[in-house]
Amino acid sequence: MKNINYILLCLLLMLAGCKKDKEGFEERLLMDIDYMEVSSKTNTYTFEVLSNTTIAVETDADWIVLDTTAYEKGKQRIGFSTVTNEDDERSGTISVRINQDESRQVLVIQESGKVPVFYVTVDGAGDGKSWNTPTDLTTAIEKATANSTIYLAEGIYRPSKTIRNGDASEESDKTFEISKNISLIGGFPADALPGARPNAKLYKTVLEGKLISGKEVFHTVTVTAALDQDSKVHLEGLTIKGGNATDRATNTTISSVKYSRGNGGGLLIANAIVYLKKVEIVDNKATNDKGTAGFAAGMYVFAGARVTMEDSKVNENTNNNNNGGGVWVADATLTAYGCEFNGNYARGTAGGIHGYPNANIYLYDSEVMNNNNTSYGAGVYVRENSNAVIVNCLIVGNKSTSTNGGGGVMQYGGTKVDIISSTITGNEVVGPGAGIYRRDKVNNLTVINSIISGNKQASTSKDVDAHTDNATVIPSIKSTVNATATYDNAGAVVAGAIFTPSSMLSAAYLPVGASNPALTYGLTGASLATIGQTYTPVLDKRIEKDINGESRSGTVMGAKIK
Numbered sequence: 214m215k216n217i218n219y220i221l222l223c224l225l226l227m228l229a230g231c232k233k234d235k236e237g238f239e240e241r242l243l244m245d246i247d248y249m250e251v252s253s254k255t256n257t258y259t260f261e262v263l264s265n266t267t268i269a270v271e272t273d274a275d276w277i278v279l280d281t282t283a284y285e286k287g288k289q290r291i292g293f294s295t296v297t298n299e300d301d302e303r304s305g306t307i308s309v310r311i312n313q314d315e316s317r318q319v320l321v322i323q324e325s326g327k328v329p330v331f332y333v334t335v336d337g338a339g340d341g342k343s344w345n346t347p348t349d350l351t352t353a354i355e356k357a358t359a360n361s362t363i364y365l366a367e368g369i370y371r372p373s374k375t376i377r378n379g380d381a382s383e384e385s386d387k388t389f390e391i392s393k394n395i396s397l398i399g400g401f402p403a404d405a406l407p408g409a410r411p412n413a414k415l416y417k418t419v420l421e422g423k424l425i426s427g428k429e430v431f432h433t434v435t436v437t438a439a440l441d442q443d444s445k446v447h448l449e450g451l452t453i454k455g456g457n458a459t460d461r462a463t464n465t466t467i468s469s470v471k472y473s474r475g476n477g478g479g480l481l482i483a484n485a486i487v488y489l490k491k492v493e494i495v496d497n498k499a500t501n502d503k504g505t506a507g508f509a510a511g512m513y514v515f516a517g518a519r520v521t522m523e524d525s526k527v528n529e530n531t532n533n534n535n536n537g538g539g540v541w542v543a544d545a546t547l548t549a550y551g552c553e554f555n556g557n558y559a560r561g562t563a564g565g566i567h568g569y570p571n572a573n574i575y576l577y578d579s580e581v582m583n584n585n586n587t588s589y590g591a592g593v594y595v596r597e598n599s600n601a602v603i604v605n606c607l608i609v610g611n612k613s614t615s616t617n618g619g620g621g622v623m624q625y626g627g628t629k630v631d632i633i634s635s636t637i638t639g640n641e642v643v644g645p646g647a648g649i650y651r652r653d654k655v656n657n658l659t660v661i662n663s664i665i666s667g668n669k670q671a672s673t674s675k676d677v678d679a680h681t682d683n684a685t686v687i688p689s690i691k692s693t694v695n696a697t698a699t700y701d702n703a704g705a706v707v708a709g710a711i712f713t714p715s716s717m718l719s720a721a722y723l724p725v726g727a728s729n730p731a732l733t734y735g736l737t738g739a740s741l742a743t744i745g746q747t748y749t750p751v752l753d754k755r756i757e758k759d760i761n762g763e764s765r766s767g768t769v770m771g772a773k774i775k
Contacts (some may be wrong), residue, residue: 240266244309244317249468252393252439253298253326253359259290259469260319266311274305277321299326324358324393331357334403335368344405350389357395359444365399365451367416371424376435376472379465384428385457385474385503386465388435389420391446394485395438400450413450413491422455422478422497429457431474433497437467438485440517445486453479453492458499458507461535470516475505476541477513479530484516492525499532506534509541509567511557522549529556536561538584542572542599550755552579559586563594565611568628570597576606577753578760581621583610589652590623592640597626604752605760606635607722607772613642618678620647620668624656631659631748633756634741636722636771637676638667638714645674651688652680658688661744662736664724664771665695667714692736694770699730707734723773731770738765 243263251258262268268284270291280292293307302325310316331341331353339346341353350370353363372387379386391397399418400411422433433456438446461475470483479497499507511530514520520542527539538557540547547568554565564584568574572595581592592611595601601622608621620640624630632649640647647668651658660677668676676696677688691704699710710730717729724731736744738757745752758764760772767774 240264240311240315242268242309242311242315242317244319246319247317248320248322250322250324250392251295252441253324254441254443255295255297256439256441257292257294259292261288261290261469262309262317263288264311269310270307271310272305272307274303274321276303276323277305277307279307295323297326298323301325301327326358328358328360329356330361331363332405333363334366335370344407344409354389354391354395357393359394359441361393362396362398364401364411365397365418366401366403366405367399367418368403369419369421371421372430372433376465377437377467384424384426385431387424387430388432391434391436391438393438394441394444394446396447396449397451398447398449400491411450417452418450419452419454422457429455431458431460432456432477432479432481434480435472436480436482436485436487436518437470437472439468440484440486442486445488447488447490448492449490451492453494454496456497457502458497458510458513459502460504461507462505474503475499475507476509476515478507478510480512482512482514482518482520484518487518487520489520489522489525492522494525494527495529497530499535499537501534507532508535509537509539510559511539513537513541513543514545514547515543516545518545520545520547522547522552524551525549526553526555527557528553531557532559532561534560536563536588537567538564538586539566541567541569542574543569544571546573548575549579550577550753552576553582555580555582555584557584562586562588562590564591564613566593568595568599568601570599572599574599574601576601576603577755578605578762581606581608581611585612586615588613588615589617589619589625591619591642592621594619594623594625595628595630596624598628600629602631602633602748602752603635604633604756605758605772607760608635608637609639609722611640613644615642616644616671618642618644618646618652618670618674618680619650620670621665622649624649624651624658625653627654627656629657632661632663633744634662634759634765634770634772636663636718636773637665638718638722641669643671645671645680646676646678647674648676650678650680651683651686653682655686656683657686660688660690660693660695662692662741662770663694664712664718664731665693666697666712667718692734692770694731699734701734702736710734721773722771723775724769724771733768735768735770736765737768741765
């Protein structure tokens with residue numbers, strides 16, 4: 214409704230301008246915001262106004278620094294910065310005026326610079342200052358300030374608060390909104406005592422998107438925190454489940470960012486720096502239950518967000534109506550260490566991981582296994598100016614029922630993918646390129662010290678293949694097994710070095726057997742470290758070891774050396 218009112222007021226402004234000669238000119242001012250919460254740290258902010266005459270801006274707070282005090286007529290973005298707050302919460306007003314009678318005010322609330330710690334249980338009703346007087350999660354999130362830490366005891370937590378600017382009458386707009394750069398650490402026992410340490414496996418801490426009423430929220434967790442180079446959102450020891458991304462045609466706008474209700478059933482992240490450790494994003498979905506079918510059942514990362522995952526899982530998420538089963542990265546960066554992206558499904562493209570558009574994806578020591586879909590890119594699908602670096606990864610058992618192709622890794626629309634010390638096998642597509650497939654525009658591919666063999670595709674295709682539009686774009690393949698052929702460190706095929714996946718790759722994806730070229734023509738950790746230094750940014754030192762942290766002292770290809 215707010216968007217409709219905004220459009221109507223814009224039309225009124227235009228009509229007012231048109232009637233200048235006939236009925237006199239009426240000055241008009243339009244704003245769709247009257248309240249802003251800002252971080253305790255120095256940061257910059259904006260909001261939009263619309264006027265058919267010049268605009269004057271002033272503030273009553275010395276900690277609010279305006280970019281300028283005068284703007285021309287039209288649609289303008291009012292900018293200001295804040296001074297770091299080291300004391301209690303404070304407020305100030307920004308006044309926007311076009312004449313003596315016509316003005317609007319924006320109340321700016323700056324959070325306290327003090328950093329409290331909170332202790333939370335499912336039924337907590339205390340002040341949250343200790344495990345003896347725990348509070349509830351919603352209260353802790355509301356009272357937290359930048360860099361606060363919230364400790365959560367085991368149990369099932371359900372959101373009870375509507376997302377900012379959401380529809381209070383729409384129960385599915387409830388979410389755990391992380392609007393500040395804070396830490397949520399789960400895995401504590403229900404009867405935790407002072408000094409207790411978390412154990413996420415033993416004490417399951419679940420953020421559940423299915424409400425008691427039976428309705429499912431659009432996003433179980435939504436990160437709306439502002440980008441802060443010195444802080445981050447830290448989630449640890451949590452299971453995020455039960456979300457249902459649907460009605461993709463509608464949005465909730467927060468600080469000029471549109472959060473689609475149909476993206477990211479489990480976790481939706483924009484703009485912020487986020488660190489996930491021992492977080493499981495499982496059993497979420499994307500549907501067309503309330504309108505346009507959603508994208509990315511598990512996690513959707515967009516709008517410049519930078520997400521790092523460690524020892525985490527995005528598994529068993531389901532999209533029965535559209536693209537994106539596990540993770541979708543759009544105009545953002547994802548770096549994963551020791552993670553799983555397994556068993557996700559999309560009725561469309563990108564069963565496991567999707568980078569589109571302008572995504573940067575770095576995978577280390579991770580699994581992309583047993584994802585399924587009905588179109589391009591069952592495992593890892595990068596598209597439209599996106600880049601991926603895949604190191605020490607198992608990309609196995611991903612399947613597509615489409616003739617379009619692309620089982621393990623799919624490149625489309627001008628991308629760059631580097632695959633280092635990884636094993637891509639057992640992927641299956643009806644179409645071409647069950648291992649790696651490239652299509653549309655120039656897609657650059659580099660493969661080093663890897664095994665790409667034992668994949669099943671159309672009889673006219675092969676493990677590493679390209680559409681005719683990429684046939685002249687020659688990939689760089691070095692120290693790698695590709696189907697049955699072995700490539701040396703110069704990229705030349707080694708005569709007589711034949712790889713047979715059925716006998717030379719074990720059920721645990723280890724290269725085995727006598728005369729196995731994958732045991733002979735690979736690279737040492739020292740050589741790989743040198744290669745890693747040629748990248749910008751420099752690749753992580755994990756490149757020197759295998760997926761299990763074993764040192765690469767020999768010349769073994771693939772993700773696992775023992």
